[in-house]
Amino acid sequence: MLSDVLRHELEKLNRVEKLQVVQMLVTQLAREEELLTAGEYEVWSPYESAGAAAILMQMLEEDRQTNG
Amino acid sequence: MADFLRFSYSETRGSSGETLFRPILPVILTHRGTPYTAHAIIDSGADVNVLPYPIGIGLGGNWEQARTGLTLSGNLANYEARGILVNCTVGDLPSVQLAFAWTRAEHVPLLFGQVNFFMEFDVCFFRARSMFEIRSRS
Numbered sequence: 001m002l003s004d005v006l007r008h009e010l011e012k013l014n015r016v017e018k019l020q021v022v023q024m025l026v027t028q029l030a031r032e033e034e035l036l037t038a039g040e041y042e043v044w045s046p047y048e049s050a051g052a053a054a055i056l057m058q059m060l061e062e063d064r065q066t067n068g
Numbered sequence: 069m070a071d072f073l074r075f076s077y078s079e080t081r082g083s084s085g086e087t088l089f090r091p092i093l094p095v096i097l098t099h100r101g102t103p104y105t106a107h108a109i110i111d112s113g114a115d116v117n118v119l120p121y122p123i124g125i126g127l128g129g130n131w132e133q134a135r136t137g138l139t140l141s142g143n144l145a146n147y148e149a150r151g152i153l154v155n156c157t158v159g160d161l162p163s164v165q166l167a168f169a170w171t172r173a174e175h176v177p178l179l180f181g182q183v184n185f186f187m188e189f190d191v192c193f194f195r196a197r198s199m200f201e202i203r204s205r206s
Contacts (some may be wrong), residue, residue, distance in 0.1 A: 003166070019205065033087070040141050041082060043142040043143055044118070044143055044144060044179065045111050045113050045114045045142060045175050045179065045181075046114050046115050046116055046118060046140040046141045046142055046144055046169065046179075046181070047113055047114070047115065047142065048115070048139055048141040049114075049115040049116050049140050049141050049169070050115060050136070050141060051136055051137075051139055052115065052116050052138040052149065052151075052169050053115045053116050053182065053183040055135065055137055055138055055151055056116055056117075056138075056167035056168070056169065056183050056184065057167070057184070058184060059135055059151050059153060059167050060153070060167050060184060061155055068102060068175055
C-alpha cells in the first residue's frame, strides 16, 4: 500500500512527471516479467500419449502382417 | 556382430550456459531407401518415439500420406503429429523398425521413447559413470 508521504509526493508532480513515473514503473514491471518467463522450460517429452502409442503399435502390427 | 554397445553421455550447454549431460545416441535412420544420420535423445519417460518434421522430410517421408490421428502431450500438443515407420540402425546392431510420432514441429529433438525403441532395445544407464549401454532385443 502506498504511504501517505509517497502519495502526497506523487500528487505534487505535474502531468509530464506523472507520465514519466508511470512509464518507469511499466518498464520495470515488464523487465521483471521477462525474468519470470525466462524461468519457464519447454517439455518436449510426450509423457501422457497413450493414444498415440496405441496407434503406433497398430501401425507396426499392420506392417508385420503385410510384410511378415 | 556386437551384442551390445556402450556410449558416453554427451555434454551439452543449456540455455543459461549450464552444463548438461544427456544420453544421445548416434543412429542411421532409413525410410524407403533414403538414409539419414541423426542423433536421438533416449527418453525413458516418453511414451512414443518423436520424429521432428525436417528429419521426416529429409528421409523422404510423405506428410500427406502419413497416418493421422496422433495426439501428443507437453509442448508437442501444440503441433499436429502423424505416424511413420522408419528403419533404425545403431552401430553394428541389427536394424529394427521404429514407429514414430512425426510432429509438425521443427525445432524439437529426435526422441526415442517406450513405443517402440525400448521394446527393441534394452538400455542401461550408468549416469554416475557418464555412460549408457544399448543391447538389441534379438
